[in-house]
Amino acid sequence: MAVIKISNNKTPIKEQDPKVRAHNFKEVVLGYSLEEAVAEANRCLQCVNQPCVAGCPVNIDIPGFILALKNRDLTKSAEILKSYNNLPAVCGRVCPQESQCEGRCTVGKMKGHEPVAIGKLERFVSDWEASQETINIPEISSKKLGKVAIIGAGPAGLTAAADLAKMGYEVKIFEALHAAGGVLMYGIPEFRLPKSIVEREINFIKSLGVEIDTDSIVGRSITISELKNDFDAIFIGTGAGTPSFMNVPGTNLNGVYSASEFLTRINLMHAYEFPESDTPVRLGKHVVVVGAGNVAMDASRSALRLGAENVKIVYRRSEEEMPARIEEYHHAIEEGIEFHWLTNPIEYIGDDKGNLTAVKCIKMELGAPDASGRRRPVPIQGSEFTIETDMVVEAIGQTSNKVLLSAFPELKLTPHGYIEADPETGQTSIKGVFAGGDIVTGAATVILAMGAGKKSAIAIDEYVKSKKVAR
Amino acid sequence: MFEITSKEKIAAKEYEIWVKAPQVASHAKPGQFVVIRTSHNGERIPLTIADFNVEKGEIRLIFQAVGKTTYEMATMKVGDSLQDIAGPLGRPSEIKKYGTVLMIGGGVGIAAILPILKTLKDAGNKVITILGGRSADLVILKDECEKHSDELIVTTDDGSMGMKGVVTDGMKVLAKRGEKIDHAWSIGPTVMMKFSAYTAKDLGIPIFVSLNPIMVDGTGMCGACRVTVGKNIRFACVDGPEFDGYEVNWDEVMNRLRQYKDQEKISLENYMAKVGDLSWL
Numbered sequence A: 001m002a003v004i005k006i007s008n009n010k011t012p013i014k015e016q017d018p019k020v021r022a023h024n025f026k027e028v029v030l031g032y033s034l035e036e037a038v039a040e041a042n043r044c045l046q047c048v049n050q051p052c053v054a055g056c057p058v059n060i061d062i063p064g065f066i067l068a069l070k071n072r073d074l075t076k077s078a079e080i081l082k083s084y085n086n087l088p089a090v091c092g093r094v095c096p097q098e099s100q101c102e103g104r105c106t107v108g109k110m111k112g113h114e115p116v117a118i119g120k121l122e123r124f125v126s127d128w129e130a131s132q133e134t135i136n137i138p139e140i141s142s143k144k145l146g147k148v149a150i151i152g153a154g155p156a157g158l159t160a161a162a163d164l165a166k167m168g169y170e171v172k173i174f175e176a177l178h179a180a181g182g183v184l185m186y187g188i189p190e191f192r193l194p195k196s197i198v199e200r201e202i203n204f205i206k207s208l209g210v211e212i213d214t215d216s217i218v219g220r221s222i223t224i225s226e227l228k229n230d231f232d233a234i235f236i237g238t239g240a241g242t243p244s245f246m247n248v249p250g251t252n253l254n255g256v257y258s259a260s261e262f263l264t265r266i267n268l269m270h271a272y273e274f275p276e277s278d279t280p281v282r283l284g285k286h287v288v289v290v291g292a293g294n295v296a297m298d299a300s301r302s303a304l305r306l307g308a309e310n311v312k313i314v315y316r317r318s319e320e321e322m323p324a325r326i327e328e329y330h331h332a333i334e335e336g337i338e339f340h341w342l343t344n345p346i347e348y349i350g351d352d353k354g355n356l357t358a359v360k361c362i363k364m365e366l367g368a369p370d371a372s373g374r375r376r377p378v379p380i381q382g383s384e385f386t387i388e389t390d391m392v393v394e395a396i397g398q399t400s401n402k403v404l405l406s407a408f409p410e411l412k413l414t415p416h417g418y419i420e421a422d423p424e425t426g427q428t429s430i431k432g433v434f435a436g437g438d439i440v441t442g443a444a445t446v447i448l449a450m451g452a453g454k455k456s457a458i459a460i461d462e463y464v465k466s467k468k469v470a471r
Numbered sequence B: 001m002f003e004i005t006s007k008e009k010i011a012a013k014e015y016e017i018w019v020k021a022p023q024v025a026s027h028a029k030p031g032q033f034v035v036i037r038t039s040h041n042g043e044r045i046p047l048t049i050a051d052f053n054v055e056k057g058e059i060r061l062i063f064q065a066v067g068k069t070t071y072e073m074a075t076m077k078v079g080d081s082l083q084d085i086a087g088p089l090g091r092p093s094e095i096k097k098y099g100t101v102l103m104i105g106g107g108v109g110i111a112a113i114l115p116i117l118k119t120l121k122d123a124g125n126k127v128i129t130i131l132g133g134r135s136a137d138l139v140i141l142k143d144e145c146e147k148h149s150d151e152l153i154v155t156t157d158d159g160s161m162g163m164k165g166v167v168t169d170g171m172k173v174l175a176k177r178g179e180k181i182d183h184a185w186s187i188g189p190t191v192m193m194k195f196s197a198y199t200a201k202d203l204g205i206p207i208f209v210s211l212n213p214i215m216v217d218g219t220g221m222c223g224a225c226r227v228t229v230g231k232n233i234r235f236a237c238v239d240g241p242e243f244d245g246y247e248v249n250w251d252e253v254m255n256r257l258r259q260y261k262d263q264e265k266i267s268l269e270n271y272m273a274k275v276g277d278l279s280w281l
């Protein structure tokens, strides 16, 4: 066997200069050219055992789409991707590849080598497809098999809707906000996931015949029993959008935000374009963001782009436990975000007008492992100190959206308040009602939500067919 | 799009509109609100559902022009459409037979008290209503409130209608004559709600207030609307908007309403520079 010669590093990708991008909301990563993409595709070994595929939550035929790209057959490459993943342009940008496909890649296991840049290739191929004049709309069966209601237009709901429409169902999505997309629209910022890409995917789903009813809050604007009467099956993908607060003293001071509010103002309401856009957002000069997940990275980098002089991330654990995508962490460091590990806020301090002026923190150390297997952070007595700040953003997690759940008390929930559903089908405790995505798993990832939508689409098809036969 | 089917000026800078929103109309209950946007660049603002007509599929909104969005609404005409209406939102008022209820409305808050007092009247309560305003022309919906109340008291700061004074003076008059009140509601400017809650507490009357914090989504997903009630942080859009008036941290509510003062000013000035003279509002 000939000695294989592959470059140690991923083919470099063009990015906006950190100094420039820290002041705009345009996408950070600019993408590969065809030649660069082919060069990167050439690093793939086409492994027979396909470890990358096993690492992908929806088992995309990764060597397959990379091989087609290598052969410059982009149409085929895109077809392969689309047959597994309804939102490849999104996933290529936001999946935690380092702990999924790329984390298992054989090349990455070789000494001194980085894995194949699978995510960047996925993004390249799907962006190429979108740039083509003709977009292939798959053939849709003209006979209507039944009617399905989808609650929530996030990745889970959109995926279930698209798959069911392709099978020949009449599908209607009910979305509470004025725009579809879920977290893709209101949470993840423009500089990481341009909204035009999300809109493109949504338009594609509409072109399949899916109807999207925005401003429609199930449980309020329409009841569950109305849905049960009008539809053969229901899929719930309402997500985990309720912000949690640390509940330390001073939480309601002006200047303390949940990341959900801060990011919704910026992304959904375009507050970064104020006053052209009507919705304002506070412009903090000295900003402290609590937490170190993707949400915290997005919040801190957004604050910087709005003009903050400095942005500090405080996290109660250490760098090792940080849950954010590694690429976002690197980008944040390049842009000048400061990280304060093993630090936790214990009080927000304000002036007599209720405006935040400082945050009191305590240093932490890692103790014995907790239930999650991670070492539990414990405060170090007497280590309190204060940071002067005019804006704090708490990004410490979200829980289930309650509006629907409180209107649907029959639905069985888990002890943590999420919907109890079969992981393979999404079947809930109620016949004909399926659920998937963050509302079942708790805050997770786009690809897992999408995968859940796919599985439920199949299960819903089986359910509706069997129901019609029985009749 | 949600079409405006009628529009009327009811006081200086105060307007009433009926808008087509069949889904909201058929599900609305007293005490609930909607979130609206005027255009695709617009802010999401909450407005109380003052009335609804299920057959026509329309809802009634009554608003005071105070900033960019409400000014813009005031310039809209019959046949124009709002970009978005989402709702009904919030928990409906607790309607049951209490006995005698005292309904206190001030300013544009009268629009919010009206649907609740009507329903309480239908539920068999004796309804005593106090409406307050700075002057006679600002006491809106007086006739409608009167029609559904057993007794109506009007208070004005300048004495141009009813008794001279504020709503709490009206409350004290009732207490003095020994009227036994089983429950009260107070909806209006935050200061008015604060002091009517204090007075109610002194008089031993349980009282609901309807808080109006700044909101974004209105569905419990952002926490912008958080208020402290008792020892707990509550989200007014899903846990309220009505809360036990004794328990609200009023100073915090008022501080939080001032959060965007500077930007609100810029927004309105820009708008006025664009559309020209708005003194007719």
Ligand SMILES: Cc1cc2nc3c(=O)[nH]c(=O)nc-3n(C[C@H](O)[C@H](O)[C@H](O)COP(=O)(O)OP(=O)(O)OC[C@H]3O[C@@H](n4cnc5c(N)ncnc54)[C@H](O)[C@@H]3O)c2cc1C
Residues within 6 Å of the ligand: A094, A095, A096, A151, A152, A153, A154, A155, A156, A157, A174, A175, A176, A177, A180, A181, A182, A183, A184, A187, A188, A216, A217, A218, A219, A237, A238, A239, A240, A241, A263, A294, A295, A298, A325, A401, A403, A404, A436, A437, A438, A439, A443, A444, A445, A446, A447, A449
């Ligand atoms: C800031 C941020 C950054 C993130 N970054 C990443 C990342 O880089 N990579 C990654 O993989 N994941 C990331 N995630 C997580 C990921 O976005 C979520 O796991 C995913 O969006 C979940 O999808 P979903 O469809 O279950 O729910 P959501 O995306 O939350 O969508 C749920 C939708 O349901 C609607 N809804 C709720 N209640 C009702 C109702 N009663 N009636 C009608 N509609 C309703 C909501 O308005 C919403 O639009 C991030 C999350 C956030 C918040």
Ligand SMILES: Cc1cc2nc3c(=O)[nH]c(=O)nc-3n(C[C@H](O)[C@H](O)[C@H](O)COP(=O)(O)OP(=O)(O)OC[C@H]3O[C@@H](n4cnc5c(N)ncnc54)[C@H](O)[C@@H]3O)c2cc1C
Residues within 6 Å of the ligand: B033, B043, B044, B045, B046, B047, B048, B049, B062, B063, B064, B065, B066, B067, B068, B069, B070, B071, B108, B111, B112, B211, B212, B213, B214, B215, B216, B241, B256, B257, B258, B264, B265, B267, B268
């Ligand atoms: C549940 C609820 C019901 C309401 N019902 C009515 C009603 O029936 N009629 C009516 O005239 N007003 C009502 N309000 C108040 C109304 O929402 C605000 O007057 C409106 O948002 C002002 O927007 P603007 O752009 O015109 O003014 P802005 O320039 O934005 O603000 C002017 C004032 O309104 C307050 N405000 C600003 N934005 C919001 C917001 N998103 N939510 C709440 N208050 C805000 C500010 O504190 C400021 O004092 C209600 C508020 C709530 C929370």
Ligand code: SF4
Residues within 6 Å of the ligand: A043, A044, A045, A046, A047, A050, A051, A052, A053, A062, A063, A104, A105, A106, A107, A116, A118
């Ligand atoms: S593991 Fe890496 S090298 Fe092997 S097929 Fe997958 S992407 Fe290619």
Ligand code: FES
Residues within 6 Å of the ligand: B214, B215, B216, B217, B218, B219, B220, B221, B222, B223, B224, B225, B226, B235, B236, B237, B238
């Ligand atoms: S307005 Fe967002 S949670 Fe109440």
